[in-house]
Amino acid sequence: MDTRKTEVKQGQDLLTYLREKGHRLASPCGGKGVCGKCRVRILEGERTLNQPYPGIQGITLDEWQKGWRLACKTMMNEELVVEIPDMWNTDANILVSGDYEVTLQPCIKKIYLELPKPSIEDQTSDTDRLLRALGYGEILDLALVQSIPDIMSEHDYKVTAILHDNTVIGVEGGDTTGTLYGVAVDIGTTTIVGTLIDLNTGDEVGVYSTLNPQKSHGDDVISRIGYTIENEKGLQTLQQLVLDCFNRMFDYFEGRFNVPGRNIYHVNIAGNTVMIHLFSGMPVKNIASVPFQPAATHLPAIKAKELGLNIYPNAVISSLPMIAGYIGADTVACILATDILKKEEYSLLVDIGTNGEIALGNKDGLLACATAAGPALEGAHIQCGMGGVRGAINKIEINEDGICHSTIGDQPAIGICGSGIVDAVAQMRRTGLVDPYGRILSADEASESLPAALVTRIGQYSGKPSFTITGKEEGAANEIFITQKDIREIQLAKAAIAAGIQILMQEKQLSFNDIKKVYLAGGFGNYINHDHAMEIGLLPSELKGKIVPVGNAALTGAKMIVKSRGYMEVAERITKMTKYIELSSRWDFQEIFVENMEFPENR
Structure with a gap:
């Protein structure tokens, strides 16, 4: 608690004064008295303490009587002694992650208490004794109430209270304030990535990544929705797969970084709407058909024990909000991480993955x-395709002398991932191996104009031309080639992305010159060759020089919320400022989509 004494201007509101002195009180409403966040406790000040209760947001009658006030509505017209909760003190650490600053102010905190022991003169209940010492808060969990008496008596009434905002979610014996961890997780359709965060320092302790085990029931969200419809316990099966994956992640954190699951108190997740629904066990069948409505766009705070997660039983499981059936918490997290809504200039966000989410706008609002x-x-539906794992071909160069390639981890090639596929298709088009319509030339056709080093790689697969990238004689684990069907799959994918971008630009009445930055999110967007993406028409060539890879921005957004509670309010604002465009209802989508199927002419 801050105990400094200072002089102030009479009549100035307390919030303004505290901000001037560097105190970081939350005030999302800008000091209008409607959010109830700028709570302080008046310890001395007769007129202020004797004011009648006005029924304001964020302060109950009982709290009012104990001296709790909103700083923005407290006028300093007398000498006051003010208690500022530790959660808002000036000692908050400032973390820099990427190109944004994060104030370390997690929604979970620990407070060590040495409580007065009960006596014949003080027969206060154990829970009231705890809350009285805190000066605020409530306990909503029966199991916790049942455990408190033994914890207090066994530890001589020296305990640590664990709070989620103003709710006590746990009590531990002794002083455990030094151990406080959270985890941010991006549940992707293809991969799951989690980051362990020390909430006392903001340090990112370690990272866990794995393929999403739900892939065994479908590569894309439509397939997984179908699995839940076609199988009586399909939803429970897919949910349990991802929950078991989370528990393996927690085991990894304990084994690798010596952080037991019981010391993890907050898990915040990002993911598309279907992934969030499957994680929480909400039905997804309605997302697959018109009008594509999700069960919910806001996940309530869940206790870890409700999902069988092997961390602190009352640990808070939260999610960023979602916007629509196909614009989920991952897109909101990407917008949060790139700060698009604060910029005057127009920005384009493209998350190229299993689901291609696109957002366009500025501080005045977004379309998505x-x-x-x-x-x-991402390598699926491609004959020799695979995810970005060790041994996957990730870069390819085709010239008249043949082919050079690299693999992830410099391992013998076992397949080809998304970035390698884009390289291959772009250079097959550039060399003339593929015509503007996406047709692979036969060996006879190619022999008329292409060098022998390339012609000899043209073969056949399922009765149609194919092109070999590498084989066993070149050190690969097996023959890796591009088929005619692979080319068609890439054409469908790139046409869908290009059409989405074009329609959002039409809706905003913008030209390419109006767009100042293009944020490419996701692992694929981070690793593809931008020039090659433009050569095949995946990205408009007019945007050359404006592309900014932002990596796993969904995970970045999830980490921001674990580290600082205020970002959840920013995420809520994003959902309100974003208008969703349903492409399937657009009369012009199919026409624009077909127009983008062809490859651009070679430059």
């Missing part, structure tokens, strides 16, 4: 759409 890009750009 989802395109049926399919999983081809």
Whole structure:
């Protein structure tokens, strides 16, 4: 608690004064007295303490009587002694992650208390004794209430209270304030990535990544929705797969970084709407058909024990809000991480993955759409395709002398991932191996104009031309080639993304010159060759020089919320400022989509 004494201007409101002195009190409403966040406790000040209760947001009658006030509505017309909760003190650490600052102010905190022992003169209940010492808060969990008496008596009434905002979610014996961890997770359709965060320092302790185990029931969200419809316990099966994956992640954090699951008190997740629904066990069948409505766009705070997660039983499981059936918490997290809504200039956000989410706008608002890009750009539905794992070909160079390639981890090639596929298709088009309509030339056709080093790689697969990238004789684990169907899959994916971008620009009445930055999110967007993406028409060539890869921005947004509670309010604002465009209802989508199927002419 801050105990400094200072002089102030008479009549100035307390919030303004505290801000001037560097105290970081939350005030999302801008000091209008409607959010109830700028809470302080008046310890001395006769007139202020004797004011009648006005029924304001964020302060109950009982709290009012105990001296709790909103700083923005407290006028300093007398000498006051004010208690500022530790959660808002000036000692908050400032973390820099990427190009944004994060104030370390998690929604979970610990407070060590040495409580007065009960006596014949003080027969206060254990829970009231705890809350009285805190000066605020409530306890909503029966199991916790049942455990408190033994914890207090066994530890001589020296305990640590664990709070989620103003709710006590746990009590531990002794002083455990030094151990406080949270986890941010991006549940992707293809991969799951989690970051362990020390909430006392903001340090990112470690990262866990794995393929989404739900892939065994479908590469894309439509397939997984179908699985839940076609199988009586399909929803429970898919949910349990991802929950078991989370528990393996927690085991990894304990084994690798010596952080037991019981010391993890907050898990915040990002993911598309279907992934969030499957994680929480909400039905997804309605997302697959018109009008594509989700069960919910806001996930209530869940206790870890309700999902069988092996961390602190009352740990808070939260999610960023979602916008629509196909614009989920991952897109909101990306917008949060890129700060688009604070910029005067127009920005384009493209998350190229199994689901192609696109957002366009500036501080005045955003438009967003989802395109049926399919999983081809992540290696699925490609004959020799695979995810970005060790041994996957990730870069390819085709010239008249043949082919050079690299693999992830410099391992023998076992397949080709999305970035490698884009490289291959772009250079097959540039060399003339593929015509503007996406047709692979036969060996006879190619022999008329192409060098022998390339012609000899043209073969056949399922009765149609194919092109070999590498084989066993070149050190690969097996023959890896591009088929005619692979080319068609890429055409479908890139046409969907390009059409989505074009429609959002039409809606905003913008030209390419109006767009100042293009944020490419996701692992695929981070690793593709931008020039090659433009050569095949995946991204408009007019945007050359404006592309900014932002990596796993969905995970970044999830981490921001774990580290600082205020970002959840920013995420809520994003959902209110974003208008969703349903492409399937657009009369012009199919026409624009077909127009973008062809590859651009070679430059």
